[in-house]
Amino acid sequence: MTQHAAEILGRTALYQAHLGLHARMVPFGGWEMPVQYPTGILAEARAVRANVGMFDVSHMGRLYISGDGAADFLQRVLTADVRALRHGRAKYGFVLNEQGGIIDDIIISNAEGLDIGRHRLKYLLVCNAGNRSAVVLWLHRWLAQFPDVTIHDDTEATVMIAVQGPQAIALANVLAGGGAISGYDTGVLPSTLRPFALTYIRENAMQPNLMPQPTAGVLSRTGYTGEDGFEAMLPVPQGIRMWHLLKERGVVPCGLGARDVLRLEAALPLHGHDIDPATTPIEAGLERFLQETNTEFIGKEALQTQKERGVQRKLVGFRTLEGGIPRQGYALLGTDGATIGAVTSGGVSPTLDADIGMGYVKASSANIGNRIAVDIRGRKVPAEIVPLPFYSRKAPQKEP
Amino acid sequence: MASSPRDLHYSKEHEWVKIEPDGTALIGITFFAQDQLGDVVYVVMPKVGTKVKQFAKLGEVESVKAVSDIFSPIGGEVIAVNDQVTAKPETVNADPYGKAWLVRVKPSNPGETRALLSGEQYDAFLASDAAEKGH
Numbered sequence: 001m002t003q004h005a006a007e008i009l010g011r012t013a014l015y016q017a018h019l020g021l022h023a024r025m026v027p028f029g030g031w032e033m034p035v036q037y038p039t040g041i042l043a044e045a046r047a048v049r050a051n052v053g054m055f056d057v058s059h060m061g062r063l064y065i066s067g068d069g070a071a072d073f074l075q076r077v078l079t080a081d082v083r084a085l086r087h088g089r090a091k092y093g094f095v096l097n098e099q100g101g102i103i104d105d106i107i108i109s110n111a112e113g114l115d116i117g118r119h120r121l122k123y124l125l126v127c128n129a130g131n132r133s134a135v136v137l138w139l140h141r142w143l144a145q146f147p148d149v150t151i152h153d154d155t156e157a158t159v160m161i162a163v164q165g166p167q168a169i170a171l172a173n174v175l176a177g178g179g180a181i182s183g184y185d186t187g188v189l190p191s192t193l194r195p196f197a198l199t200y201i202r203e204n205a206m207q208p209n210l211m212p213q214p215t216a217g218v219l220s221r222t223g224y225t226g227e228d229g230f231e232a233m234l235p236v237p238q239g240i241r242m243w244h245l246l247k248e249r250g251v252v253p254c255g256l257g258a259r260d261v262l263r264l265e266a267a268l269p270l271h272g273h274d275i276d277p278a279t280t281p282i283e284a285g286l287e288r289f290l291q292e293t294n295t296e297f298i299g300k301e302a303l304q305t306q307k308e309r310g311v312q313r314k315l316v317g318f319r320t321l322e323g324g325i326p327r328q329g330y331a332l333l334g335t336d337g338a339t340i341g342a343v344t345s346g347g348v349s350p351t352l353d354a355d356i357g358m359g360y361v362k363a364s365s366a367n368i369g370n371r372i373a374v375d376i377r378g379r380k381v382p383a384e385i386v387p388l389p390f391y392s393r394k395a396p397q398k399e400p
Numbered sequence: 401m402a403s404s405p406r407d408l409h410y411s412k413e414h415e416w417v418k419i420e421p422d423g424t425a426l427i428g429i430t431f432f433a434q435d436q437l438g439d440v441v442y443v444v445m446p447k448v449g450t451k452v453k454q455f456a457k458l459g460e461v462e463s464v465k466a467v468s469d470i471f472s473p474i475g476g477e478v479i480a481v482n483d484q485v486t487a488k489p490e491t492v493n494a495d496p497y498g499k500a501w502l503v504r505v506k507p508s509n510p511g512e513t514r515a516l517l518s519g520e521q522y523d524a525f526l527a528s529d530a531a532e533k534g535h
Contacts, residue, residue, distance in 0.1 A: 024438075040493075041464045042439045257438070257465060323442055325462055348441050348464050377460075377467070 012058035029130030031059040034255040044258035052165035053254040061132030067149035081291040096299030101277040104131040159239020164229035226266025267389035314366040317388040326357035331375040410522035411473040426501040437463035440492040480504035
């Protein structure tokens with residue numbers, strides 16, 4: 001892999017921790033990130049499905065949006081109905097361009113009243129690492145109409161850790177066990193948080209050798225693996241301490257490789273692959289995440305037009321019926337051998353013991369049950385279009 | 401990293417070849433290769449009877465992350481394929497120099513091993529930047 005000599009890659013505050021764990025580091029979204037630890041991608045993915053794993057997701061963009069007009073501003077630049085978003089709740093949505101193309105997919109949280117301190121925080125917007133500068137530039141383009149709104153980029157000042165798996169919330173409860181030494185204060189017991197709810201988290205001031213921490217972070221019941229779990233955002237020193245504490249508790253460190261396997265099984269789209277500024281949420285089959293009650297967002301008219309006229313292509317999920325891993329860019333073929341689309345994501349599913357993929361095909365070929373083929377380096381491997389997600393855990397969440 | 405076995409010959413593409421007492425040759429991929437690939441999930445090998453030239457494509461090894469061509473470190477005719485590896489590709493990660501031999505070849509010219517690296521030379525090659533760049 002060649003790398004631009006001039007390119008400077010970001011390193012998260014956990015970079016040294018990853019090296020200490022003998023992670024293999026790769027460039028991703030402008031950052032140097034662990035793709036896997038010596039455990040290996042499949043074992044890491046299995047740990048998340050069976051028990052609990054943790055991911056350094058500090059590369060993801062964390063933007064604080066504050067000011068009296070913040071809700072009005074976000075109502076314009078996000079598809080989510082931000083005005084209807086209650087305190088302590090989060091919502092998945094999109095930043096769209098005027099054509100309805102996806103600049104980024106994001107999670108917006110209403111963090112008002114969480115007493116996070118420093119920034120008189122109203123809203124927290126988490127965006128993809130590789131899109132952070134595009135999102136910031138795009139938001140600033142619309143900010144002029146909202147003079148009292150400020151955007152503060154807190155990415156480098158904080159650590160973000162995703163703890164995912166069936167044991168994750170029980171572990172969070174233990175960490176938040178009231179007043180326990182080495183515990184955390186989270187206000188409410190993490191298991192009482194509903195999916196996409198959040199609370200504050202701060203180190204317990206009773207800990208020995210630690211100054212009482214005036215600033216807290218955010219703990220949210222969110223993730224990107226299709227598993228239950230939480231994500232914690234903390235100031236750098238506290239975030240590093242939490243990583244090591246989780247490691248001591250036996251949580252398996254997982255890299256981007258496992259994250260990609262898990263999110264693909266759960267059919268969660270990856271921006272730059274399954275969605276991009278040239279695809280709309282309708283084409284990507286993500287219409288259910290558009291909120292009818294937001295009538296003001298940029299791109300709304302374009303989506304309305306597309307909905308009326310119908311889409312030319314759709315994102316589908318498929319399983320190959322013979323051995324072979326579909327990979328991004330491989331052609332998808334109809335039964336007559338003609339190209340009907342291309343793979344946007346693909347890989348091995350250890351949970352299903354199958355090879356799976358997603359890709360755009362002509363809308364006329366997108367029906368579930370359709371036989372197609374994947375051109376795997378010249379070999380035409382038969383495949384079947386299947387319902388998404390490929391995997392959903394037994395107690396499904398309301399949101400991704 | 402432990403040193404590479406000294407009784408094998410190595411290619412710069414990270415394949416190994418072992419000349420057996422009967423003159424046939426076992427071919428596999430190195431510890432470094434499997435480590436770089438990560439979890440191996442497919443191995444595609446030629447049929448018995450296939451004739452292959454030295455350094456020509458022999459097959460493919462595919463991991464969760466990537467697909468990599470296997471180049472034959474020695475020319476000859478494939479006389480056996482290790483079905484154990486096709487059935488359990490993770491063997492390549494577990495035992496790259498032992499159970500995970502890929503094919504047995506009848507060399508057309510045993511002298512071709514002279515174009516390969518010894519264990520010492522391969523270890524030195526890995527230590528140099530060339531190994532990283534080449535991969």
